Amino acid sequence: MVMKSAIEDDDAGWGLGIPEKMKNNANWVDITHEFKGACKELNLGELLHDKLFGLFEAMSAIEMMDPKMDAGMIGNQVNRKVLNFEQAIKEGAIKVKDLSLPELIGIIDTSFCCLITWLEGHSLAQTVFTCLYVHNPDLIEEPALKAFALGILKVCDIAREKVNKAAVFEEEDFQAMTYGFKMANNVTDLRVTGMLKDVEDELQRKVKSTRTRQGEQRDPEVEREHQQYLALFNRIKFTRLLLTALITFTKKETSSVGEAQKLVIQAADLLSAIHSSIQHGIQSQNDTTKGDHPIMMGFEPLVNQRLLPPTFPRYAKIIKREDMVAYFSKLIDRIKTVCDVISTTNLHGILDFFCEFSEQSPCVLSRSLLQTTFLIDNKKVFGTHLMQDMIKDALRYFVSPPVLSYKCCLFNNHQAKDYIDSFVTHCSRPFCSLIQIHGHNRARQRDKLGHILEEFATLQDEAEKVDAALHSLLMKLEPQRQHLACLGTWILYHNLRIMVQYLLSGFELELYSMHEYYYIYWYLSEFLYAWLMSTLSRADSSQMAEERLLEEQVKGRSSKKIKKKKKVRPLSKEITMSQAYQNMCAGMYKTMVALDMDGKVQKPQFELDSEQVRYEHRFAPFNSVVTPPPVHYIQFKEMSDLKKYNPPPGSTDLYMAASKHFQQAKLILENVPSPDPEVIRILKVAKPNIVVTKLLAGGHKKDAKVLPEFDFSAHKYFPVVKII
Amino acid sequence: MATMIEENGPSTHEQYQVSPSYQARQKLEGLLNKNMKIRMTDGRTLVGLFLCTDRDCNVILGSAQEFLKSSDTFSQGEPRVLGLAMIPGHHVVSIEVEADSLEDVPGFGANH
Numbered sequence: 001m002v003m004k005s006a007i008e009d010d011d012a013g014w015g016l017g018i019p020e021k022m023k024n025n026a027n028w029v030d031i032t033h034e035f036k037g038a039c040k041e042l043n044l045g046e047l048l049h050d051k052l053f054g055l056f057e058a059m060s061a062i063e064m065m066d067p068k069m070d071a072g073m074i075g076n077q078v079n080r081k082v083l084n085f086e087q088a089i090k091e092g093a094i095k096v097k098d099l100s101l102p103e104l105i106g107i108i109d110t111s112f113c114c115l116i117t118w119l120e121g122h123s124l125a126q127t128v129f130t131c132l133y134v135h136n137p138d139l140i141e142e143p144a145l146k147a148f149a150l151g152i153l154k155v156c157d158i159a160r161e162k163v164n165k166a167a168v169f170e171e172e173d174f175q176a177m178t179y180g181f182k183m184a185n186n187v188t189d190l191r192v193t194g195m196l197k198d199v200e201d202e203l204q205r206k207v208k209s210t211r212t213r214q215g216e217q218r219d220p221e222v223e224r225e226h227q228q229y230l231a232l233f234n235r236i237k238f239t240r241l242l243l244t245a246l247i248t249f250t251k252k253e254t255s256s257v258g259e260a261q262k263l264v265i266q267a268a269d270l271l272s273a274i275h276s277s278i279q280h281g282i283q284s285q286n287d288t289t290k291g292d293h294p295i296m297m298g299f300e301p302l303v304n305q306r307l308l309p310p311t312f313p314r315y316a317k318i319i320k321r322e323d324m325v326a327y328f329s330k331l332i333d334r335i336k337t338v339c340d341v342i343s344t345t346n347l348h349g350i351l352d353f354f355c356e357f358s359e360q361s362p363c364v365l366s367r368s369l370l371q372t373t374f375l376i377d378n379k380k381v382f383g384t385h386l387m388q389d390m391i392k393d394a395l396r397y398f399v400s401p402p403v404l405s406y407k408c409c410l411f412n413n414h415q416a417k418d419y420i421d422s423f424v425t426h427c428s429r430p431f432c433s434l435i436q437i438h439g440h441n442r443a444r445q446r447d448k449l450g451h452i453l454e455e456f457a458t459l460q461d462e463a464e465k466v467d468a469a470l471h472s473l474l475m476k477l478e479p480q481r482q483h484l485a486c487l488g489t490w491i492l493y494h495n496l497r498i499m500v501q502y503l504l505s506g507f508e509l510e511l512y513s514m515h516e517y518y519y520i521y522w523y524l525s526e527f528l529y530a531w532l533m534s535t536l537s538r539a540d541s542s543q544m545a546e547e548r549l550l551e552e553q554v555k556g557r558s559s560k561k562i563k564k565k566k567k568v569r570p571l572s573k574e575i576t577m578s579q580a581y582q583n584m585c586a587g588m589y590k591t592m593v594a595l596d597m598d599g600k601v602q603k604p605q606f607e608l609d610s611e612q613v614r615y616e617h618r619f620a621p622f623n624s625v626v627t628p629p630p631v632h633y634i635q636f637k638e639m640s641d642l643k644k645y646n647p648p649p650g651s652t653d654l655y656m657a658a659s660k661h662f663q664q665a666k667l668i669l670e671n672v673p674s675p676d677p678e679v680i681r682i683l684k685v686a687k688p689n690i691v692v693t694k695l696l697a698g699g700h701k702k703d704a705k706v707l708p709e710f711d712f713s714a715h716k717y718f719p720v721v722k723i724i
Numbered sequence: 725m726a727t728m729i730e731e732n733g734p735s736t737h738e739q740y741q742v743s744p745s746y747q748a749r750q751k752l753e754g755l756l757n758k759n760m761k762i763r764m765t766d767g768r769t770l771v772g773l774f775l776c777t778d779r780d781c782n783v784i785l786g787s788a789q790e791f792l793k794s795s796d797t798f799s800q801g802e803p804r805v806l807g808l809a810m811i812p813g814h815h816v817v818s819i820e821v822e823a824d825s826l827e828d829v830p831g832f833g834a835n836h
Binding site for chain 1: 744745747748749751752753755756757761764765766768770775776777778779780781784786790804806807808809810811812813815816817818819820821822823824826
């Protein structure tokens, strides 16, 4: 550290002084021979270094001549002149007017590929700005190319703004640096879309004039020209639609989301035509087998090589043209999905929407669009609803607390109103963060979920206090009603959901070793899902109590006989799914314990740690939660001790029990009306596991020394157990 | 920088010792935190502070700057700042240091 600051002080002198010294060799003395000789005297593995410089500092050095780290290496192996835009024009290496149609098509397709590569996390300097034309569109005389260059810059600019605003990216997702390039800021969005539209109209005329007329003998030359005009027309139109859709997203009205959806659907319609006309574009010229980049007219992959940051100057591999259309069509599908969020009005529904969307590991742009669509300028949900109102609705939907019921005296009570309003206001930030967390990539989500538990613990505390205060108020006003653990139940529900998701995502991210499975599944089945189900049923009974009260009031007034219809309980689906999950976890837990008994679980040689250390590390974030209280390792060992049963179960009994759990999960899921994909995925694991555990219970391959395999391909949280 | 070199430079070299490995260490330690210019196998030159080396002559330079080969005219003279850089021993072609930095280093002075 000391070293670094000392060096930085000298920086100003370095830049100026060194080139002078470089030319003047008199100052430099060659010591190659002595140096190498002296190095040989060192012992193997010995580092000769300064006191302030150790192995730890050495780790962060970039390795020269390693193509992954050394960006300068690639540039240096190429024996050609690297020209910037102005130089290239001067030398005639690049055309700014009278470009042929194949040239235009090729340039546009390569630019699209660069755009995609950027969206996938590479730097602008190594992707979009390898195209010299976008460095200064003012110098382009060809109208189609000029409009396109401006269009692509605008697309980048808006995408960057969206991603920055949503703030759901990390360095591995997205590079926001622009390296001082101009993003067409001197031209308005409207002007650019107008230019693209003009070019599009002009091209449409060309397409029409080259079209086959009836009875005409077709000239193959004209036919090819017609195809090429059409190809260019589609590309320009696609650019315009994509840009317009992104611009529409920046508008504040909710209706604009529907408009954006229409635009991307139109854009998607052009994709197959674009795909089938890729071969009309010019291809890169040179031989790429020697490690050089493919060179296209108008592109210079190395033009920005020296702008790259010194740390990890990665080599950006631009995606292939053949894959471009597939990527765009998936991107558009994701954007279409994002637009659907506005039809979800309930906060819980929105949260589920975010979870489901995130499960497909979407790209950073679509994730960001979803965030910015949800909270417009961080104030109102979809630009229309207050977060506080959304939370109140969610509470009503989940536990129907008397304080939020129009029929309750608390609803208009001044003091009660203050209590609930301040609670709801305090909820709004943690819930916004929770939704934002679901916008991050999967690995980061887990980390952040662990941290947000602290905020929810504070909310839990407040919820319990507010419940108590409201209850005592209600007892005075309407002694026949209760306000017990309403808000508390709701917060607890979210607490548990976060904890469950935290543990489960460890399977998806492949964090756990096989010998850890048993306590993770134990914690889920015996503890978290048990709590979740009791929480859900408490909410359900609270809802029913409220409904009964309402019914009685209605009855009293109209005295008409109300038909007793069996209504579907709003939480029944979630209760059912939790039961299924609990059984799956219990089945996995028992299977793992039994496998361990049979010596079929490989355990590490604990040297510096122990199972306790690992256990405590796995559940560390839960320590900040008060309800449910964390289960410490000693408690876990006591609770899961098989010796408390008489006689203690053997592996056969445990396999049988596991099989019953999987069977139970299957029964529950098969009774779900209109099963969703998740139900089908769990069934795909439950069914084979019933069979495998039964076989194991019957002593199948009991003495085999081969370890079982766990196949997570059918479901990311539950594996199919395979005995080979 | 000067104060740092004094602080970290070997203060024990007056101690009487003749083993070649001791002398080698003395030599190398004397160069620590001095400017060093290393030419690599691909023709590039790195200039930075010598921080660390080992038996295979892998060298770590601090606040290193990269210069392209002299034949390249474009972007000549403008070094790229690399920061901490490790040059694998087998890519080291030549090593140079500034003449005045050798004055107080034992074992080099006699050669020049």
